[in-house]
Amino acid sequence: MALVKDNQATKLVLFVETGTAGDGGPLTKQYSFSTVNPAITDADLYDICGKLATLQTHDLVKISRVDSANLVDEV
Numbered sequence: 001m002a003l004v005k006d007n008q009a010t011k012l013v014l015f016v017e018t019g020t021a022g023d024g025g026p027l028t029k030q031y032s033f034s035t036v037n038p039a040i041t042d043a044d045l046y047d048i049c050g051k052l053a054t055l056q057t058h059d060l061v062k063i064s065r066v067d068s069a070n071l072v073d074e075v
Helices: 042-053
Strands: 002-020 026-036 059-074
Touching: 002 042, 026 059, 042 059
Parallel strands: none
Antiparallel strands: 002 026, 002 059
């Protein structure tokens, strides 16, 4: 039994703080980019996020990388 990852996809999610809620907690908004090359390294993706953050008027508070794939049994 040989398992192979098939249809691998990567999504980038940037979270920015847009203000303060009535209870004093932060209000955040997220921006998702779903067509990210799965072969990109974490360091390169982080550098790109830093550049994208400079285009925002709000402060970047979190970066998420979401990888997904199907596991296929090649017999």
